[in-house]
Amino acid sequence: MTCGAPLDVRDKVSDSGWREAPRLKDMTEFRFSASTCQVEGELVPVAEITLSPQDAVYFEHHLLLWKDESVPLSSLKTAGGMKRTIGGMPHIVTVANGPGRIAFSRDSPGELVVLPLHPGMELDVREHAFLLASHSIQYSFVRIKGLANMLHGGSGMFMDRFITAQYPGLLMLHGNGNVLERTLRPGEKILVEPGGFLYKDSTVNMQAVQMPLKTGFVKHSMYLAEMTGPGRVGIQSMYVHHGAGE
Amino acid sequence: MNTYVCRYCRQPSDPSQPTCPLCGAPVDIRDNVSDSGWVQQPPVRDMARIQFGQSHCQIAGTTVPIAEFNLAQQEMVYFSHHVLLWADPATRMQNMSMRGGWKRMMAGMPLIMVEAHGPGHIALSDNHAGEVIALPLQHGQSIWVKEHRFLTATGNIRYDWNSNDIWYVTGDDNDQETHYPMGQFGDVFTAAERPGLLLLHAPGNVFIRDLKQGESLLVQPTSLVYRDISVRVHLHLEYPRNMGFAFWSNRHDYRNILVRLIGPGRVAVQSVFERPEDMEMIRNHSYATRHRW
Numbered sequence: 001m002t003c004g005a006p007l008d009v010r011d012k013v014s015d016s017g018w019r020e021a022p023r024l025k026d027m028t029e030f031r032f033s034a035s036t037c038q039v040e041g042e043l044v045p046v047a048e049i050t051l052s053p054q055d056a057v058y059f060e061h062h063l064l065l066w067k068d069e070s071v072p073l074s075s076l077k078t079a080g081g082m083k084r085t086i087g088g089m090p091h092i093v094t095v096a097n098g099p100g101r102i103a104f105s106r107d108s109p110g111e112l113v114v115l116p117l118h119p120g121m122e123l124d125v126r127e128h129a130f131l132l133a134s135h136s137i138q139y140s141f142v143r144i145k146g147l148a149n150m151l152h153g154g155s156g157m158f159m160d161r162f163i164t165a166q167y168p169g170l171l172m173l174h175g176n177g178n179v180l181e182r183t184l185r186p187g188e189k190i191l192v193e194p195g196g197f198l199y200k201d202s203t204v205n206m207q208a209v210q211m212p213l214k215t216g217f218v219k220h221s222m223y224l225a226e227m228t229g230p231g232r233v234g235i236q237s238m239y240v241h242h243g244a245g246e
Numbered sequence: 247m248n249t250y251v252c253r254y255c256r257q258p259s260d261p262s263q264p265t266c267p268l269c270g271a272p273v274d275i276r277d278n279v280s281d282s283g284w285v286q287q288p289p290v291r292d293m294a295r296i297q298f299g300q301s302h303c304q305i306a307g308t309t310v311p312i313a314e315f316n317l318a319q320q321e322m323v324y325f326s327h328h329v330l331l332w333a334d335p336a337t338r339m340q341n342m343s344m345r346g347g348w349k350r351m352m353a354g355m356p357l358i359m360v361e362a363h364g365p366g367h368i369a370l371s372d373n374h375a376g377e378v379i380a381l382p383l384q385h386g387q388s389i390w391v392k393e394h395r396f397l398t399a400t401g402n403i404r405y406d407w408n409s410n411d412i413w414y415v416t417g418d419d420n421d422q423e424t425h426y427p428m429g430q431f432g433d434v435f436t437a438a439e440r441p442g443l444l445l446l447h448a449p450g451n452v453f454i455r456d457l458k459q460g461e462s463l464l465v466q467p468t469s470l471v472y473r474d475i476s477v478r479v480h481l482h483l484e485y486p487r488n489m490g491f492a493f494w495s496n497r498h499d500y501r502n503i504l505v506r507l508i509g510p511g512r513v514a515v516q517s518v519f520e521r522p523e524d525m526e527m528i529r530n531h532s533y534a535t536r537h538r539w
Contacts, residue, residue: 027286041450061486066463068463068464069463073484107450
């Protein structure tokens with residue numbers, strides 16, 4: 001399995017250690033299982049999947065841009081439907097089976113992040129950021145622990161969790177703006193604007209912390225997401241600002 | 247004799263220029279074609295010039311491009327008033343007479359069209375990251391454009407608008423609502439007496455495909471940008487196979503409301519589209535096909 005990243009470019013790493021996700025070249029094609037994915041466009045990229053008969057992908061149903069008439073659709077059973085609905089997450093996830101072609105895109109300028117998952121990996125993704133996943137990846141959700149996260153954290157009550165058991169799989173996300181990634185060492189912490197959080201390894205602990213800001217006697221509530229390593233953290237440069245906890 | 251035809255605007259053009267003088271598309275690039283046959287509309291290069299009549303248009307910027315016009319004497323363009331970015335004081339502007347104002351207002355279409363007459367400079371832009379698409383129209387050629395994609399057209403292009411006849415009704419007997427997933431009306435532009443230039447703006451990236459006679463494709467209704475008049479379109483409702491839901495799940499939540507495009511002709515889609523709004527049961531609808539997997 002490949003991820004389509006160009007091999008003829010140098011790593012772009014900022015002085016503080018954030019590495020830019022490689023921007024996929026237009027019409028880049030890569031394989032997963034017996035199927036292929038082609039990325040088209042660079043402003044709001046489209047992922048066009050050519051599914052082989054034994055493969056399937058699942059996605060939030062409103063992301064479908066176009067499809068061959070012959071591609072069958074079914075719904076994926078998701079646990080915790082009521083909780084997901086209350087949390088604003090899609091409780092309907094659609095499955096497209098091969099053979100045939102189907103294409104997906106989200107609705108804002110940004111980048112597609114291709115994350116091939118090896119067996120035994122767990123990845124948490126902010127809600128409404130996942131574009132599609134191959135059928136070998138298990139899909140669930142996690143509640144962000146702590147009341148503060150719910151009320152002030154800004155990244156919602158739930159995150160999507162993607163788990164690979166014994167087979168590898170392909171996960172594609174859409175990040176708004178540019179996407180950067182950093183690997184935290186065990187115990188290393190970083191504060192992230194909750195709206196900018198995109199994904200993290202499940203080994204990274206995330207919780208909301210309040211910043212002690214005051215103007216004279218007026219106290220301002222500003223909450224950030226504190227990430228504690230070890231593991232990868234991905235952020236996006238364009239987001240809804242969640243700074244005020246009024 | 248010049249036999250070069252631009253791959254994007256389909257008009258006889260000049261291959262010696264870096265960009266097509268009629269639509270601004272780069273000449274010196276290879277087609278970006280996906281495996282399924284979609285051709286990516288190449289973004290108009292920054293500062294590319296497009297000639298029409300005695301006037302020209304220059305496209306500035308690449309993320310939210312601006313169309314800057316240098317209008318010659320006795321030439322004019324028209325546009326919806328909200329896309330005006332700046333204008334020379336010398337450029338004469340006036341209202342364009344429009345029929346069906348009430349219907350246009352009720353359908354959410356722009357009510358006021360402005361004419362800008364040369365000589366003078368004027369610049370227009372939409373407010374989405376996306377692409378400007380230049381479509382030179384030959385004498386007698388017509389094209390259908392989805393509402394709100396129109397940026398501007400030269401004065402010799404006739405502007406009309408027709409009902410799309412793509413709709414469905416939800417709600418109960420007392421509170422019914424009619425939905426128009428592709429918009430209630432579509433714009434139709436025709437080069438009436440002589441060739442003209444039509445400029446559109448589409449959010450995201452744009453892809454073009456030529457459908458053969460009888461070839462069909464299912465697309466999101468709001469992703470359509472334009473299509474040849476020869477391409478037929480109707481509603482298509484698709485229901486995924488239910489793999490088992492909890493009791494609160496609504497069986498309409500996961501349906502797909504698509505449109506089927508049937509060739510022959512050219513169609514263009516954009517990679518940004520609106521999410522479907524409504525998940526209630528459909529009581530009535532325009533002609534549609536259904537598929538339950």
